Amino acid sequence: xxxxxxxxxxxxxxxxxxxxxxxxxxxxxxxxxxxxxxxxxxxxxxxxxxxxxxxxxxxxxxxxxxxxxxxxxxxxxxxxxxxxxxxxxxxxxxxxxxxxxxxxxxxxxxxxxxxxxxxxxxxxxxxxxxxxxxxxxxxxxxxxxxxxxxxxxxxxxxxxxxxxxxxxxxxxxxxxxxxxxxxxxxxxxxxxxxxxxxxxxxxxxxxxxxxxxxxxxxxxxx
Amino acid sequence: xxxxxxxxxxxxxxxxxxxxxxxxxxxxxxxxxxxxxxxxxxxxxxxxxxxxxxxxxxxxxxxxxxxxxxxxxxxxxxxxxxxxxxxxxxxxxxxxxxxxxxxxxxxxxxxxxxxxxxxxxxxxxxxxxxxxxxxxxxxxxxxxxxxxxxxxxxxxxxxxxxxxxxxxxxxxxxxxxxxxxxxxxxxxxxxxxxxxxxxxxxxxxxxxxxxxxxxxxxxxxxxxxxxxxxxxxxxxxxxxxxxxxxxxxxxxxxxxxxxxxxxxxxxxxxxxxxxxxxxxxxxxxxxxxxxxxxx
Ligand SMILES: Nc1ncnc2c1ncn2[C@@H]1O[C@H](COP(=O)(O)OP(=O)(O)O)[C@@H](O)[C@H]1O
Ligand SMILES: [Mg+2]
Numbered sequence: 001x002x003x004x005x006x007x008x009x010x011x012x013x014x015x016x017x018x019x020x021x022x023x024x025x026x027x028x029x030x031x032x033x034x035x036x037x038x039x040x041x042x043x044x045x046x047x048x049x050x051x052x053x054x055x056x057x058x059x060x061x062x063x064x065x066x067x068x069x070x071x072x073x074x075x076x077x078x079x080x081x082x083x084x085x086x087x088x089x090x091x092x093x094x095x096x097x098x099x100x101x102x103x104x105x106x107x108x109x110x111x112x113x114x115x116x117x118x119x120x121x122x123x124x125x126x127x128x129x130x131x132x133x134x135x136x137x138x139x140x141x142x143x144x145x146x147x148x149x150x151x152x153x154x155x156x157x158x159x160x161x162x163x164x165x166x167x168x169x170x171x172x173x174x175x176x177x178x179x180x181x182x183x184x185x186x187x188x189x190x191x192x193x194x195x196x197x198x199x200x201x202x203x204x205x206x207x208x209x210x211x212x213x214x215x216x217x218x219x220x221x222x
Numbered sequence: 223x224x225x226x227x228x229x230x231x232x233x234x235x236x237x238x239x240x241x242x243x244x245x246x247x248x249x250x251x252x253x254x255x256x257x258x259x260x261x262x263x264x265x266x267x268x269x270x271x272x273x274x275x276x277x278x279x280x281x282x283x284x285x286x287x288x289x290x291x292x293x294x295x296x297x298x299x300x301x302x303x304x305x306x307x308x309x310x311x312x313x314x315x316x317x318x319x320x321x322x323x324x325x326x327x328x329x330x331x332x333x334x335x336x337x338x339x340x341x342x343x344x345x346x347x348x349x350x351x352x353x354x355x356x357x358x359x360x361x362x363x364x365x366x367x368x369x370x371x372x373x374x375x376x377x378x379x380x381x382x383x384x385x386x387x388x389x390x391x392x393x394x395x396x397x398x399x400x401x402x403x404x405x406x407x408x409x410x411x412x413x414x415x416x417x418x419x420x421x422x423x424x425x426x427x428x429x430x431x432x433x434x435x436x437x438x439x440x441x442x443x444x445x446x447x448x449x450x451x452x453x454x455x456x457x458x459x460x461x462x463x464x465x466x467x468x469x470x471x472x473x474x475x476x477x478x479x480x481x482x483x484x485x486x487x488x489x490x491x492x493x494x495x496x497x498x499x500x501x502x503x504x505x506x507x508x509x510x511x512x513x514x515x516x517x
Contacts, residue, residue: 050412069414075406084265084405087461094402098413104395130460150413 001063002027009058011048018044024214031186033196036206042189069098072147072155088142089127095149117145137168154185228486244379249481251386256435257473258393260452262404272445274335275432280362280441281338282308288349306433313429365440365493389427439493450500457511476500
């Protein structure tokens with residue numbers, strides 16, 4: 001069974017559908033890219049997948065040993081984080097929280113995991129720096145390290161390269177591809193179709209309130 | 223009177239009168255716990271929840287007192303037992319309506335705070351509790367005028383201290399969760415943290431803090447007591463933990479200093495002095511922050 005199966009999903013706000021009739025499945029190791037115009041409902045779909053909002057109709061099922069709290073998420077940047085006094089280490093560690101349950105503090109294993117993920121993303125030297133004072137690329141790496149603390153199974157990324165310069169963008173794509181090679185499934189929103197086609201294994205194209213295309217990248221016509 | 227004479231008088235006061243010592247204990251306890259959530263409130267754009275909720279407590283104080291008089295209860299003093307639950311309910315309503323609701327946080331706050339303020343003042347005029355209405359209103363709005371009122375009721379002292387300790391313990395136990403839902407509620411919820419539950423806990427803590435802080439600085443100045451130490455610490459420190467620890471220290475030092483000043487000079491009202499000291503420290507930290515960034 002697939003890790004995440006989405007069948008005939010309709011999602012929207014306050015009774016008004018934004019996207020209708022979306023069906024797809026993500027297997028372990030897949031790299032699904034969701035593309036579409038601005039405002040076509042990509043973020044809405046992702047939030048529904050994450051159960052931040054309930055679907056208006058249709059079903060989302062987790063399988064293949066995936067638990068619902070084993071999903072890593074990299075949100076589209078929100079304003080509130082802009083002046084937050086938080087060190088990189090604090091942000092990354094907060095990704096471990098889903099393993100804590102009622103335990104109030106992080107244990108040694110979780111601190112080690114956070115350190116490993118910072119190392120992997122090359123931000124160990126930034127650990128004590130203030131999150132809000134980092135460059136866009138460094139901030140995205142921090143959030144990615146946090147997502148990796150939450151899970152190694154599946155990552156949902158909402159426009160991880162938005163606002164990054166070309167070099168940082170390329171680095172970000174390479175990083176994500178590397179994670180994918182090491183076995184993490186990826187669902188990524190992007191409106192950079194060229195790169196989506198280059199890296200992804202599957203494409204989901206949303207437009208006109210519904211699914212324009214879903215399938216392997218080789219069959220996707222630009 | 224010279225400064226030294228006033229200092230001697232202060233020492234005499236604290237050596238000989240329990241109420242003065244109690245006032246200091248209450249002040250420190252309230253200052254300690256009221257600064258804990260400052261960062262969270264500033265960052266959730268809820269700086270004014272302090273004002274809003276304190277107006278709610280103001281409104282419910284007067285209404286409860288009026289009802290008590292109506293049913294013939296004289297000397298109605300234990301109104302904190304009514305005011306606290308009402309304030310907690312309003313706090314939960316405000317926080318849970320959250321960023322995605324139809325009435326945005328700040329307009330809901332404005333409605334609630336102005337509404338209850340008006341109703342409260344209305345009730346105070348219709349059912350005056352004492353002959354000196356203006357003094358009553360002033361006390362509720364600007365807090366205890368002198369430390370005498372703060373430390374004179376022993377049960378109130380212990381209630382304040384007990385609630386402060388409880389709030390601090392809950393804060394420490396949920397520190398990491400509070401960090402996570404303040405920094406990024408969506409991420410927390412997506413990875414299976416029960417953000418709603420923790421927001422609820424946050425709302426209860428905030429309400430308790432507001433009701434406590436009202437005793438110290440009054441309804442109008444509550445926001446200052448809650449928010450200033452956090453803003454001050456944020457000028458200099460960059461991590462959540464450092465900011466939290468620093469704002470607690472700033473808050474306790476400022477309040478202690480304010481209480482002592484107010485005890486030394488009869489014409490310095492307690493609440494305003496504490497806030498004034500906070501403003502001064504904020505200015506100092508702003509300068510330090512600027513210098514650090516330049517250097
Ligand atoms: N919180 C919200 N409440 C109501 N409508 C919203 C909300 N967020 C987004 N929308 C609407 O949903 C549509 C899709 O938005 P979104 O999913 O963010 O698009 P995308 O991520 O593809 O750019 C837009 O028309 C937007 O106006
Ligand atoms: Mg979007």
